[in-house]
Amino acid sequence: MLTAMAAAPSERADAVRNRQKILAAAARLVAAGAAERLSLDEVARVADVGVGTVYRRFGDRAGLVFALLEEQHQLFRARVVEGPPPLGPRADAGDRLRAFLHALVDLSVGQRELLLLAESSSPPARYLSASYDFQHAHAGRLIAELRPDADAAFLADALLAPFAPSLIDHQCRVRGFSPERIKAGFDQLVHGTLESAR
Amino acid sequence: MLTAMAAAPSERADAVRNRQKILAAAARLVAAGAAERLSLDEVARVADVGVGTVYRRFGDRAGLVFALLEEQHQLFRARVVEGPPPLGPRADAGDRLRAFLHALVDLSVGQRELLLLAESSSPPARYLSASYDFQHAHAGRLIAELRPDADAAFLADALLAPFAPSLIDHQCRVRGFSPERIKAGFDQLVHGTLESAR
DNA sequence: GAGACAAACGGAGATTTCTCCATATCCATA
């Protein structure tokens, strides 16, 4: 469980085929609105594959959903690592951090459904995923550059914590926050709006 | 589901009795180390009650676990509302906010097991609970007092987000953060350590 | 090609969560 799934060194042809079939079936079901209650039995049935195969390929529900999210995360990662500033390199750390948080807001709001599904399948999986590792490392680097004496590892966790899918969803649906308001909120947080506290 | 359970205006005597038996059984099982995999069937069996009764009383797993946490939260709430400063009233807002966050660190670390269980039962339940409402309102009030022009509702969510049980657990177990380090991290966050970002 | 071995498949079934409703229990009223 909680397995991150990258194609192993040499994966048999039938395994690759089935991985595709399962991902396609799951994507189709999610697109069809069966997101909230996505049953792996049903995925297997639609993919025309045994349930055991789904579990062998993806470990558990969370693994399957993370695999579905993987493509978007690769794109995001590429924009951060080699895209144009201010998200990509060659902007100063402050601007990059701001752009990074804003982009994450859009990503989190846009993928809300799948992210919620992943979280409900296994809340701790987020912190064990390659994608969180990347986000934490990137934010940590920028913070360390801005403030060499701060606890960058903690602050990176703290800045990423509000992207927990259920909180984003709660803010959007219950509190009625717009993505712009959330972005502005992060600006305030990062700009030391609370500084007088003490 | 996600039901917050306060004793209804007039609850029948057998209902009250069974509520107690179930809570006692659940507490006993958790204390006995069966926390990670606490089965409601087993709770029912130990409480000598039908499964249906457990669900009627508590709605679902999350409801039962929140009920187990309730007592601690009442105590915490009382300390905040009418305890001695700096956590209680009659300290300035900055000191109260700091004390509040520090106390929450201790509470979150101390109740880690039960909180994880609650989160894994239903991640969004946290944001719908009376206890989160209280924390959000309290932090929001203090923030508004410190910075009347800030978005207190968002910032309160953002300051509470790092208390997500799976993050706290990850920081304690995987990153090896001590409670003191987490408290110091919150101090940096609140003191505007990141301010030069921009 | 044929054989051998590892890898993958599939689906029966164990486990768990939660629902439903026929039955049992409580209690307000008279």
Next chain:
DNA sequence: TATGGATATGGAGAAATCTCCGTTTGTCTC
């Protein structure tokens, strides 16, 4: 204290997640 109706009970069973393992399929070697 008898009674009627609202409330609560309990366990069978529906639905979902995940495991286990006998069988099948790929792939590597000769």
